[in-house]
Amino acid sequence: MTDERRIVELDKRHVWHPYTPMQKYLEHTEPLVVVRAAGSRFYDASGRSYLDANSSWWCAVLGHGHPRLVEALREQAERLCHVPLAGIAHEQAALLGAELAQAAPRGLEHVFYSDDGSTAVETALKLAVQYSAQIGRPKRRRFVALDGAFHGETLGASLLSGIEVFRRGLGGVTLDCLRVPAGPGAHDRAFAMLTELVEGYEAEIAGVVLEPMLQGAAGMRPYDAELLRTARAVTSRHGIPLIFDEVFTGYGRTGPMWASAHAGVEPDILCVAKGFTAGMLPMAATLATHEVFAAFLGDPSRAFLHGHTFCGNPLGARLAREVLAVYRDEQVLERARPKAQAIRRTFEALGAVPGVQGARCLGMVGALDLDASGYLGEGGWRVYEAALRRGAYLRPLGSTVYVAPALNIPDADLEELLAIVGESVREVLSG
Numbered sequence: 001m002t003d004e005r006r007i008v009e010l011d012k013r014h015v016w017h018p019y020t021p022m023q024k025y026l027e028h029t030e031p032l033v034v035v036r037a038a039g040s041r042f043y044d045a046s047g048r049s050y051l052d053a054n055s056s057w058w059c060a061v062l063g064h065g066h067p068r069l070v071e072a073l074r075e076q077a078e079r080l081c082h083v084p085l086a087g088i089a090h091e092q093a094a095l096l097g098a099e100l101a102q103a104a105p106r107g108l109e110h111v112f113y114s115d116d117g118s119t120a121v122e123t124a125l126k127l128a129v130q131y132s133a134q135i136g137r138p139k140r141r142r143f144v145a146l147d148g149a150f151h152g153e154t155l156g157a158s159l160l161s162g163i164e165v166f167r168r169g170l171g172g173v174t175l176d177c178l179r180v181p182a183g184p185g186a187h188d189r190a191f192a193m194l195t196e197l198v199e200g201y202e203a204e205i206a207g208v209v210l211e212p213m214l215q216g217a218a219g220m221r222p223y224d225a226e227l228l229r230t231a232r233a234v235t236s237r238h239g240i241p242l243i244f245d246e247v248f249t250g251y252g253r254t255g256p257m258w259a260s261a262h263a264g265v266e267p268d269i270l271c272v273a274k275g276f277t278a279g280m281l282p283m284a285a286t287l288a289t290h291e292v293f294a295a296f297l298g299d300p301s302r303a304f305l306h307g308h309t310f311c312g313n314p315l316g317a318r319l320a321r322e323v324l325a326v327y328r329d330e331q332v333l334e335r336a337r338p339k340a341q342a343i344r345r346t347f348e349a350l351g352a353v354p355g356v357q358g359a360r361c362l363g364m365v366g367a368l369d370l371d372a373s374g375y376l377g378e379g380g381w382r383v384y385e386a387a388l389r390r391g392a393y394l395r396p397l398g399s400t401v402y403v404a405p406a407l408n409i410p411d412a413d414l415e416e417l418l419a420i421v422g423e424s425v426r427e428v429l430s431g
C-alpha cells in the first residue's frame, strides 16, 4: 500500500475532522494528502503543488516555512521549550510582551498569553465580567455581539457566535448575549441598534465584542470605519470595555497592522492569534489597558485566577517575536499594498460576471458570493473542486468564494492564484 493510501486509511479510521459531516467524509471524500509546504504552496506525495489561497485558515501570514521562523524555532527548541509562567519569568515572554505592547494600538500595555484565538476571546470575556464586578458594576454580565460574528469555539466564544449553524448543537446553553442583526449590507442598522442596546442596557453590559472592519467567518463582510467610531463613542460614554477580536484582521490582513487603525480608535481589550505566530505554533494573547489591569490589583481575591498550561510558551513567544521582526525588516505591510490592489482588480472584474454577487475587498482579502445560501451553500464547493484541479486550495465559506493569501505571497504566485479563481468561478457559473 502506498504511503498515501495508508495515511487516508488511518485518517478515516481515527481522525475526527473539524467542521465536517463525518459520514459524508468517510464515504465520499478523497482528502488531499499534503506532505510538505513551502512559501505559498502545499505539495502532495506526487510533487503536485496547490496554492494556499487562504493561508491555512488565515494564519500562515508569512507563507509556509519562512527560513527566519524555522531558524528561530530550532534555536529556541535547543534552549528552552516550556516552563510554567507561574512565578517564573523568562526572556521570550518578557521581550514579546514589550514588543507586542509597542506594536499594538495605543494604551494596551498588559499582555495575557493563551493558546489560540478562542482562548484569547474567552480570556477577554472573563476579564470583562470580573472587571465589571470589581469596579462596582456586578450586574454587568451580558455581552453585545454582531449577528454573523465569529469569535471561536470554546463554549463562551462560540455562544457569542452569530453564525447560527455554529451554535445549533448548543441549544439551551447560554451566555447572556444581546445580538445585533448585521448581515450583508445591514451594518448601518446593526450599529444603530448596538448604540441603542448599550444606551438601554448599560447597567447589564460587560462588554461589546467586535471583529473590527471585517466579519471573517460570516463570509468576509466588510463594514464602514465610521461604525467602529460609533461603537467606541457609546462604550466610552458608559465605561464599558470595547473588545476587538483581531484574531483574523490583525497583522495587516486588512491593510494596516490592526484593522482598528482604519477608524483611528483603540479598544480596551484586544485579542490576537492566527498571524501572531504566523501559523507555526498555536499561541495567542489578550491585551488590556492599564485601567482594566488595575481593577485586578489589591486584595488577592481580586486576582484573575485564569490561565493555561502553555501560557507564554517559550517556543511560541520566540516565534511571535520573530514574526514582528520579519514584519519590520521585510516591510511586509508596505509590500502587501500592491498585492492588495491586484486582489481588488480581480474581484472588481469578477463582480461584473453574471451570477456573481457582492464582490468585495479589504486589504489582503477578496470575496464574492455565488448565491445567497450562506454557510451551508454548495456553490463555493464546486468552485473549490474546479480550483483544486487547477492547482489551488480555495476552501470556501459555503457560497462565499474568497482569497486571503499570505501577505508576502510572491507576485507571480498571486497572479496565478487570481487567474485560477477567475477561471474556476466562470467555469462553475457557465456549467
Ligand SMILES: *Cc1c(COP(=O)(O)O)cnc(C)c1O
Pocket: 116, 117, 118, 119, 121, 150, 151, 152, 153, 211, 216, 217, 245, 246, 247, 248, 249, 273, 274
Ligand atoms: C479564527 C478566529 C477565532 C478563533 O481562533 P482559533 O485559533 O481557531 O481558536 C476567533 N476570532 C476570529 C475573528 C477568528 O477569525
